[in-house]
Amino acid sequence: MTSAGxxxxxxxxxxxxxxxxxALLGLSCFVLLPFVLSVILSFTNLRLGSPLPLEFMGFSQYQRIFSDQAFLAALRNNSLFALIVVPLQTALALLLALLVNQPLRGMVIFRSLFFMPVVFPLSLxxxxxxxxxxxxxxxxxxxxxxxxxxxxxQARDFLHDPVWALPAISLTSIWQGVGFQMVILLAALQGIAHELYEAARVDGANRWQQFVCxxxxxxxxxxxxxxxxxxxxxxxxxxxxxxMTQGGPNYATTTVMYEAVNSAFGSQQVARAAAMTVVFFxxxxxxTLLQRAVARHERVIE
Amino acid sequence: MIFKRRVGTLSVYLLLAAFAFAFLVPVAMMLFGSFKPDDQVLVQAARSGSLLPAEFGWFNYRDVFARVPFTRYLFNSAFISVCIVAGGLLVNSLAAYAFARLQWPGRDWLLLVVIALMIIPLEAIAVPLFYEVTLLGWRDTYWVQIIPFIANAFSIYLFYTFFLGLPRELEEAARIDGAGPWRIFFRIVAPNAKPVFATVAILSFLTQWGALLWPLMVTHSEAVRPLPLGIATFYSLPPLQWGDIFAFGVMMVTPVLLIFVLFQRWFVQGVATTGVKG
Incomplete structure (x- = not known):
């Protein structure tokens, strides 16, 4: 190589x-460092404003949170919430995408309408x-x-009913978020080559067979x-x-993040909250790894 | 055959109308409720056909301005979001350009680190980040709500994949004409990458405009608190007046809805592109 080069x-x-x-500086200070801190702090006894000296505690924060009724309820609720919301929201998003993808008048209006709640802040x-x-x-x-x-x-108080509170929050979340998934699926639908459908029609496949195959x-x-x-x-x-519920009634809607934030701010237990966020991560x-594995599996088949 | 198609079309529209109704009712309830006296919001929302207010008035809107510093919250939200979006567009696109086009030692493994950081959500680092900004003495300021969110791994990734897909010829031509990376970036790459700038701007704006968790953790004075906290405090402020809350909600969502209506195509395109690489 020449010296000019x-x-x-x-x-x-x-x-x-x-x-x-x-960007790298920002990411190291405000994502990487806190993440590393999170792991380190979760092995200590750090509590803001506590007179006790900072000590290494091993896994005892983890032992404690995994024997805490509220945290276990939170894990259960998050899983239950995912089990309700993921299939329902994905199916609904797919149905809406299929409907809006029909070559009919006024579809842009319906698309915008279903997407509208996405721009609403969750708090509102x-x-x-x-x-x-x-x-x-x-x-x-x-x-x-x-x-x-x-x-x-029989009229009931959904948000104060241990059975109905979590489904009620799920419904709210689906209403707000389904438009986002719909748009992603719609883009994918529009990317499918028309030739595939034509070939299927030539082969005599009906609508349902086209959808499945x-x-x-x-x-x-x-x-x-x-x-x-x-x-x-x-x-x-x-x-x-x-x-909507502040985790109640009786922990029926508490979540991992809600417990973590409460530990950090309700009782200043930073180490305990850090352990919870490590579990969350x-x-x-x-x-994510599971998704990668499934997606890679598919590439192999192709 | 034609008859069958008509039935099909009709059923599609019927289904769409049913869903449209479900999407509109809560919004209509908020809008109409904001013009009703507080004691009628609940009663009338329920009675079928009486979503519309019996008497129409701006009193709830007046109440909002009297009870909370609404304009302050609005300014705070707008200022924080605009700073994060503008700063983020600049910082993340420059970094992505360095990853996509420039040769430098350490580039490839740093890119891997950035991609790995994408899966760490704010929630997973909120507590130590809170501890960190407490040590820095940043709590209860604008900066604590802005600086940590400018650099964003996902934005870098979106810019990076877009820049990789741009044809190199234009840049090569400019390079032969003697233009340096700065000029090439601002004169050639950025103007050709408008769609990805729009996508990143919209996604980060939506996230920031609705942010509740972080401002709740790090702020306590009204001078710096954003709108979502406004509605949360308003909701917990006795006496509970639903008319006022809805008026607050209508005013909070109107600016975003206007932006959405104006830039609809970009919103939809922006969201759609996030899924492409999934």
Whole structure:
């Protein structure tokens, strides 16, 4: 290499560092460092404002949270929430995407309408749905259900009912988030080659066969992505709980993040909260790895 | 055959109308409720056909301004979001360009680190980050709500994949004409990458505009608190007045809805591109 070429490479490298350093600095200070801190702190006894000296505690924070009824309930609730929301929301998003993808007039309006709640802040959505779930025969949902069942429905207080509170939060979340998944699936639907459907029609496949043999396999990656994102979001659940139920009644809607935030701020137990967030991160990591494995499996088949 | 198609079309529209109803009712309830006296919000929301207010008035909106510093919250939200979006566009696109086009030692493994950081959500680091900003003495400021969120691994990734897909010829031509990386980036790459700038801007704006957890953790004075906290405090502020809360909600969501209506195509495109690489 000539010396002039060498200089260009050096100048390029310096500029590259200059280009990348603000972002890299930000990521190291505000993502990487806190993440490492989170792991380290989870092995200590750190409590803000505590007179006790900082000590290494081994796994005892983890032992404690895994024998804590509230935290176990939180893990259970997050899983249950994911089990309700992920299949329902994905199926609904797919149905809406298929409907909006029909070559009919006015589809843009419906698409916008279904996407609209995505731009609503979750905190606002939560407050609005408190009214939808209002107790007594005056409550909107109670009223609707009573009309549909011709009066057989017994009005209830959804958000203060241990059985109904979590499904109520799930419904709220689906309403807010389904438009996002719909748009992703819609883009994938529109990316499917028309020739595939034409070939299927020539072979005499009906609508349902086309859906099962062409649409679903072609959407596979998009569906895996949507399922992954929705599952991770399900484990991040916080805003709706904070506003709608505060984790109650009797831990029926508490979540891992809600418990972590409460430990850190309710009782200043930073180490305990850190242990909870490490558990949370492990769950997210496992879900991501699982998704990678499933997606890679598919590439092998191709 | 034609008859069958008509039935098909009709059933598609019927289904769409049913879903449209479910999506609209809560929004309509909020909008109409904001014009009703507080004691009628609950009662009238329920009675079928009386979602519309019997008497129409702006009193709830007046109440909001009297009870909380709404304009302050609005300014805070707008200022914080705009700073994060603008700073993020600059910082993350520059980094992505360095990863996509420039040669430098350490590039490849740093890129791997950035991609790995994508899966760490704010929630997983919120507590130590809180501890960190407490040590820095940053609590209860604008900066604590802005600086940590400018650099974003996911934004870098979106920019990176887009830049990789841009044809190299234009850049090569400019390079032969003697343009350095700065000029090439700002004069050639950025103008050709508008869609990805729009995507990143919209996604980060939506996240920031709705942020509740972090501001709840790090702020306590109204001077720096954003709108989502406003509605949360408002909701917990006795006496509970639903009309006022809905008026607050309507005012909180209107700016975002306007932006959404104006830039609809970009929103939908932006969300759609996040799924492509999944």
């Amino acid at each position: 060498h200089q260009t490479v050096n100048r390029d490298a310096r500029l590259a560092w200059l280009f990348a350093s603000p 959505v939560a407050v609005v749905w408190i009214i939808v779930f209002a107790p007594g025969p005056q409550g909107l949902l109670n009223q609707v259900l009573e009309t549909i069942t011709l009066g057989a429905w 062409i649409t679903l396999p072609q959407l596979r990656n998009a569906i895996i992505f949507v399922v992954l994102v929705t599952t991770i979001l399900a484990f991040r659940l916080f805003d709706q709980v904070q506003i 492990t769950v997210v990591l496992l879900i």
